[in-house]
Amino acid sequence: MAHIIVFGNEKGGSGKSTTCMHTATALVRSGARVGALDLDLRQRTFSRYMENRQDYATRQGVTLPTPAMTQLPKVDRTELAENENPFDKSLSLAVATLEESCDFIVIDCPGSHTRLSQVAHSLADTLVTPLNDSFVDFDLLAKVEPETGKILGPSVYSEMVWHARQLRAKAGLKPIDWIVLRNRLGAQEMHNKRKMGQALEDLSKRIGFRVAPGFTERVIFRELFPRGMTLLDLKDVGVANLNMSNIAARQEVRELIASLKLPSVEMAV
Known part of the structure; x- marks a missing residue:
């Protein structure tokens, strides 16, 4: 069965789709067969990123390693079993199709709580939650006592992940490997970083x-998105002389993939 990687966070602006795109592309470059799903049916950032990539490759006459993006199939409600949810059925069909030909399935969830996102979390072998380095984002994970900073308990998103874990346990599936990424880190505010x-x-x-x-x-x-590019593609389109910032950013991608500890992945980027 394909290893399912879900990128989830109920707050937008954390760099979730960018992280998802770089991960999916890195896996393709490693030699893996990668399928992709975008569950944000409104903003479609991951889908648009992929469309930009295909358009740019066609215009430039280059071949870029690209995941196989699949759309959620439409479900005939008249064919649903009693009490069967159409979103559950659509996602199940899409995943089943991708599993036939993929080593990994990468799923980008919307920055809000939806039925599709909830179900996707229960399918995750690996769950990646990008988080801005801010206590505004941290509030999705835990409730904090404002005066002392003491953690009082889990918050809404953590409770949703807990529910997904319970569903997997009941189904006899292995536990979710949940990784929280400290994303969009700034160069300053060292005191806040430590806290x-x-x-x-x-x-x-x-x-x-x-x-x-x-x-x-x-x-x-931000500059890579309109062309659908990732930091791993720059040499393919003739950008050989990277500045120090770009080299450091590309190394961050390598370190991210290593930190996920995915099965049978050797980076060759």
Whole structure:
């Protein structure tokens, strides 16, 4: 069966789709067969990223390693079993189709709580939650006592992940490997970084996730989107002389893939 990687966070602006795109592309470059699903039916950022990639490759006459993006199939409601949810059925059909030919299935969830997102989390072998280095984002994971910083308990998103874990346990599936990425890190505010780092480490022990470094806040990530490019593609389109910032960003991608500890993945980028 394909290994399913879900990128989830109920708050937008965390760099989720960018992280998802770089991960999917890196896996294709490693030689893996990768399928992709975008469950954000409104904004479709991951889908548009992929469309931009295909358009750019066609215009430039180049071949870029690209995941196989699949759309959710339409479901005939008259054929549903009693009490069967059409979103559940559509996602199940899409995953079953991709599993026939893929080693990995990468799923990008919307930045909000939806039925599709909830079901996708229960399918995840690996769950990646990019998180801005801010206590505004941290509030999705845990409730904090404002005066002391003491963690009072899990918040809405953590509770949803807990529910997904319970569903997997009942189905006899292996536990979710949950990774929280400290994404869009800034170069300053060292005091806040230390406080966030300590809070995440404390919470990880309580609710069971791993903490990993994500991507530093860099202009290059925003510039790549209109062309559908990733940092791993620059040499393919003739950009051989990278500046120090771009080299450092590409190394962050390598470190991200290594931190996911995915089965049978050897980076060759």
